[in-house]
Structures are given as C-alpha cells and as structure tokens.
Amino acid sequence: MLGRARASAPSWGRETARLRGHEASGPDPRGRPARVRSPIGAQDGEKGLQLTGDLRDAAPHQGLLVGDRGVERESDHIGVVGQSPVRRCRQGDTRYGQAAVAVVGDVGSAATLSILRFLERNGFPVTALEITEPDTLQFLRNRDVDSSRQKFPLVVHGQGKILENPAIEVLAEHLGIREELRSGDEVADLAIVGAGPAGLAAAVHGASEGLRTLVLEAEAPGGQAGSSSMIENYLGFPLGVSGQDLAARAENQAQKFGARIALPRRVAGLDCAGPPFTLRMEDGDTVRARSLVIATGAHYRRLDLPDVARFEGSGIQYAATAVEARLCAGEEVVVGGANSAGQAAVFLSKQARHVHLLVRGPAPALKISHYLQERVQASDRISVHVHTRLTALDAARHLDTAHWGDTRTGTGTARKVAGVFLMTGATPNTAWLGDCLETDRDGFLCTGAQVTRHTDAFTRRRAHDLETSVPGIFAVGDVRAESVKRVASAVGEGSVVVPAVHQVLGEQAAPQDGSRVREPRPHHAPTGAPR
Incomplete structure (x- = not known):
C-alpha cells in the first residue's frame, strides 16, 4: 500500500x-x-x-x-x-557489503580498537579485519587498495569510501552522525553534558516537560554504564539488559520527546557567568543554555605502574565489551572489587580460557552484588585473588605478561595474558570545569547542603539538593559528591533534577519588581510524557 x-x-x-x-x-x-x-x-x-x-x-x-x-x-x-543505535543494530548486516563498516588494521592496536569501540558503542554494525590475514589482503586488492601505501587503520564504508586512520570526529562526520550545533543562534532551556544514565534520564524528563533540551556527549550514549555487558538488577528487565541496549532505548525515548543529542561533542570549558551559560566545545563551537545539568560521570583510576600509558588501549582496557572480548582467547586479568569488575569477569569468562580477578583487600571487601558473587564463585573459569596487587606488565608487540603479588606473603605470580581490565576507583570527569564549580577534595561536584561557597542567590534561597555552587547549574550521577554509584540511582537523580530546573527557569523569568508574570508557554511535547 x-x-x-x-x-x-x-x-x-x-x-x-x-x-x-x-x-x-x-x-x-x-x-x-x-x-x-x-x-x-x-x-x-x-x-x-x-x-x-x-x-x-x-x-x-x-x-x-x-x-x-x-x-x-x-x-x-x-x-x-x-541515526538511532537501536535501529542501526537491528537493520545493519554484520557481514561487510550491506550496511556494515569494515575496519582494517592491527586489531589489537590502540588506534584500531578506538575506532571499533566508537562504532560499536554507537550501534554501527562493524567488521574487524586483521591486516596480516590473507583474506584481508584480498579484500583490499578487490578494492584496488595498495596496502603498502596506506596509513592504518582503514575504515571502509560503502562500495569505495576509504578513510585512513581517521579521527573520531572525521569518522562521525563521514557517517552522518555528527550533530551540527547552532553556535550563538539559539539558547537551550536545558543543556546536559554527558549521555550516561543520569544525563539521558534528565533529557527524557526535561524534553517531555516541554524544555528545549540539548545533550552533549563526547563518545557514545551510555557513559561508563554503556560498557556493562549485562545489568541484571535494573528494574523491569528480569533477564537483564546490556548497558548499551539500555542507553539506546533511553536515547530513542529522549529523541521522541524532542531532545537533541549531539555526539561526538566534547565540552572543553564552561563560562559560568550566566544565565545564559556558555559551553565551549573542543572544536571551538559554543552552546548557550539557561540551565545546565553536569552528568559527565567518572572514569576508572589509572594504576601507578611503570609505562602504564604504553599499554593503554592495546593491552590495558577500561571496558569489557564485545570489542575487547574478541581478543580474549587465553588468560585475562580483571582488577577491581565492585560490580563492574564482577560483570567483566563473568562476561570475559565466556570467551577467555581463564579469568583472574585481582582484589586488593580481603574477600569481605568485595563490593559485588550477591547475585554476581554467586556467578563468580560458580565459574570454574574464574579465580579470585584477594590481598593482591598488580605489580608489573611486560610486552613484545602487545601486552603478553602480567605480574601480581600477595600483599600478605610477598609471593609473586607471572602469567601469560592478552589483556588486563582495570576497574578500580573512580576519578570524576570534572577537569574541564576549572574552578568554576565547588568540588570536594577528590574532584566530585558539591551540591545542595554540601555547597559552602556563598552567592547572592543562595542568600535568598537554599541550593536545591542537586544544585551546584552556581545557581542554575546542577550535577547528577557519578560526577556528584556522595552519590550512590549505581545505574538506578543515576537514573533517579537525572529524573528528579528536572523539577528544580523548572523552578530555576521560573526564577529567571520573574520580573525584578516581584509582580506576577505569566509563565511562557513551553514548546510542543508529545502526549504520553511520563508524569
């Protein structure tokens, strides 16, 4: 029809x-x-x-x-x-020649893995082709590509489009997913920095309540939670849900209500002398907004080991997704004692011959949910080493040996491994803020009663629970001091921040003489918005 x-x-x-x-x-x-x-x-x-x-x-x-x-x-x-990730995953053909993207190079190198990770996290069906394989060389010859003259990795898209070692921004532009920002032309009601669970929840509720909502994300929707292979204790998913799938659903939901999600757009600085506040992008573009929600989350802490930077991206990994799992055929090491480490160990054990989970403290120090502890203990392909620290790494071309030691006895162990997955500690992603907002001693953003900086606005009213030291700028999720580091908690904070945003926007619109003003009519939001 x-x-x-x-x-x-x-x-x-x-x-x-x-x-x-x-x-x-x-x-x-x-x-x-x-x-x-x-x-x-x-x-x-x-x-x-x-x-x-x-x-x-x-x-x-x-x-x-x-x-x-x-x-x-x-x-x-x-x-x-x-460009919905859910749509791309469902429509795309993982075999090259349909809608897929082929990445050709050393599949264990940092450059190749970075491109593969970006494509998969953003839902693009992708094929990884090892440059040393005969089939890969034939693949290139069929496209009249001289492998001796190319700068790898190569990204092959369509029937003849080839990019040599592209920057992520160039790749996104080529694939048509880089959002154009209207620098200086428009002022958003609400700008959200970070598209993890907290940021996406704020986008859903902000847009559904009629706010002009813009989300800025540096890499891919989902944040750190997006790299979780399976979340089994999130409400409404009895069989579990991957972090990427959860993020894709939330992204679609936010877009349905009119939120704009711009990626890859890395924010480099903030002018907090507002409203409107001005966000400066890494590429020089600017965005203005009447209110801000900072939802940039945190990243795992780098270990204090010699030459650790040398192995990052090509042996040391900070996520355990299908991209990294492809390289896991032998023994692997996971360092950490919280849920993310437990999820990684269980996920990698399906592919690797054996997984060693290194925990710095005693067994009771494990902060892994009970259901995950049972999974770890039941697997004969996972060994838990308590009171253990990673001490050294060795490599020829790629990482090949990990050394660790028992902190009680001093006994050392060396094993041949393909990868070390670091999931220890949390460092907030707040360096780009400078001294604009008050933080605790670890760099997490202070909100509500934690705020000690005094401003004129806070002499007239108290800071909202999720409001930072600058009125109109809020923090939610893992980036916030004393927040509960769980997906459900982040979603909750992203949801409940919107009423406070509305109140702040109402204060901005109020006349200085205190007379009553008619609130502006919000732009259209579809029916069916959550209440």
Whole structure:
C-alpha cells in the first residue's frame, strides 16, 4: 500500500511526517527523495508502531520513525529520529557489503580498537579485519587498495569510501552522525553534558516537560554504564539488559520527546557567568543554555605502574565489551572489587580460557552484588585473588605478561595474558570545569547542603539538593559528591533534577519588581510524557 509522506523541521531539529498506509515516499527537508517502509506484519493503527526509514539519499542516511503526538489519537503521525543505535543494530548486516563498516588494521592496536569501540558503542554494525590475514589482503586488492601505501587503520564504508586512520570526529562526520550545533543562534532551556544514565534520564524528563533540551556527549550514549555487558538488577528487565541496549532505548525515548543529542561533542570549558551559560566545545563551537545539568560521570583510576600509558588501549582496557572480548582467547586479568569488575569477569569468562580477578583487600571487601558473587564463585573459569596487587606488565608487540603479588606473603605470580581490565576507583570527569564549580577534595561536584561557597542567590534561597555552587547549574550521577554509584540511582537523580530546573527557569523569568508574570508557554511535547 503506497501513500505520500512529507517531512519538515519546524523547530528544535525535529522532523515530522504524516503517513497513509504502511509505505510512503516523499521529499525530505532538503528536497531529496525518501522512502519509508513499515515492518513485516505491521497493522494499521497499531499502537507503538515503529517504522524504519530508508533515507539513503538524505542525511542522516537512515532514521528511526517513532510515534508522535500520541499514537492512540493520531496513529498516522510519526517523528523522525535520526541515526538511532537501536535501529542501526537491528537493520545493519554484520557481514561487510550491506550496511556494515569494515575496519582494517592491527586489531589489537590502540588506534584500531578506538575506532571499533566508537562504532560499536554507537550501534554501527562493524567488521574487524586483521591486516596480516590473507583474506584481508584480498579484500583490499578487490578494492584496488595498495596496502603498502596506506596509513592504518582503514575504515571502509560503502562500495569505495576509504578513510585512513581517521579521527573520531572525521569518522562521525563521514557517517552522518555528527550533530551540527547552532553556535550563538539559539539558547537551550536545558543543556546536559554527558549521555550516561543520569544525563539521558534528565533529557527524557526535561524534553517531555516541554524544555528545549540539548545533550552533549563526547563518545557514545551510555557513559561508563554503556560498557556493562549485562545489568541484571535494573528494574523491569528480569533477564537483564546490556548497558548499551539500555542507553539506546533511553536515547530513542529522549529523541521522541524532542531532545537533541549531539555526539561526538566534547565540552572543553564552561563560562559560568550566566544565565545564559556558555559551553565551549573542543572544536571551538559554543552552546548557550539557561540551565545546565553536569552528568559527565567518572572514569576508572589509572594504576601507578611503570609505562602504564604504553599499554593503554592495546593491552590495558577500561571496558569489557564485545570489542575487547574478541581478543580474549587465553588468560585475562580483571582488577577491581565492585560490580563492574564482577560483570567483566563473568562476561570475559565466556570467551577467555581463564579469568583472574585481582582484589586488593580481603574477600569481605568485595563490593559485588550477591547475585554476581554467586556467578563468580560458580565459574570454574574464574579465580579470585584477594590481598593482591598488580605489580608489573611486560610486552613484545602487545601486552603478553602480567605480574601480581600477595600483599600478605610477598609471593609473586607471572602469567601469560592478552589483556588486563582495570576497574578500580573512580576519578570524576570534572577537569574541564576549572574552578568554576565547588568540588570536594577528590574532584566530585558539591551540591545542595554540601555547597559552602556563598552567592547572592543562595542568600535568598537554599541550593536545591542537586544544585551546584552556581545557581542554575546542577550535577547528577557519578560526577556528584556522595552519590550512590549505581545505574538506578543515576537514573533517579537525572529524573528528579528536572523539577528544580523548572523552578530555576521560573526564577529567571520573574520580573525584578516581584509582580506576577505569566509563565511562557513551553514548546510542543508529545502526549504520553511520563508524569
């Protein structure tokens, strides 16, 4: 059944279309043709109908279409959400030659792994091809590529598009997922820095409540939690959910309500003399917003070992995803005593011959949830070493040997390993803020009652629980001092910060003489917003 579709972008970067029947074709906002297909078995008027868009002649190349304006009332209205990770994973063919991207190079090198990680975390079907394999050389010859003259890794996309060792920003631009920022032209109601669970939750609730919401993410949705292979104690997922899948669902949900998610966009600085506040991107672009939510999370602490930087990305890893697991065939080492370390050990044990979990303290010092402890203890492919420290690493071409010792007896052990996964401690991602906001001695952002800096605004009212030392700037999730380092807690903070944001925006709009002002009408948000 064929019909017509017309797409437009009336406001905040969204496209809308009206469809009749299951299939439609019509111009995209740039006037180029676009075809829209419905899934097999879709029924007219089906609630929650998700349509996939094939925009091969448009940018982005493809898009996910989700219900808009309430599918219960107007099921033929849809919203176009560009470059959704869930859509890419479901539509993409992991075999090169369809929608996949091929990465050619030394698959154990830091440069190749960085590209693979970016593509997989952002949902692109990708094939990794080892440059020394005969099949890979034939693959290049078939495309008239002289391997002796190339700078590896190569990214091969489509039938003839080849990028030599591209920067992540260049790769994102080539694939059509780099969001263009309108520097200086618009002021967002709410800008969120970081698209982990806390940031995405704030985006969902901010956009669904009518705020013009912009999310800035340096790498991929999900943050540190996005690298979790399986989260089994998150409400509503009895069989568990991967961090990447959870983030993809949240990203789609935020976009459905009109939030813009810009990546890869790394924020390099903040001018907190606002509102509006000004965020400076690493590439020089700027973003202005009336309120900010800092949700940049934390990263694992680097070990104090000689030449540790030499091994990072090509032996030392800070995430255990499918990208890293490909290289795990022998023995591996996981360092850490919290849930992330336990999840990594269980996940890697499915691929590796054996996993050694090194814990600095005694067994009771393990901060792993009970269900994970049972998994670890039940596996004959995981050994837990308590009172143990990693002491040295050796390598020829790549990391090949790890040394550790018992802190009680001084006994040392050396094992041939392919990788060491570090999941110890937490260092907040706050260096880019300078001294703009108050932090504790470890660099985590102080909020609410923790704030000791005095400002004029806080002489008239108390800081909100999640508000930093600058009125109108909030912190949620792992970046916040004394926060609970759990996905559910981060989602909760991202959700409850929005009412405080609304209150601050209302204060900004209030006249100085104290007279009552009519609140501005928020921009359109679809029905079905959470309450």
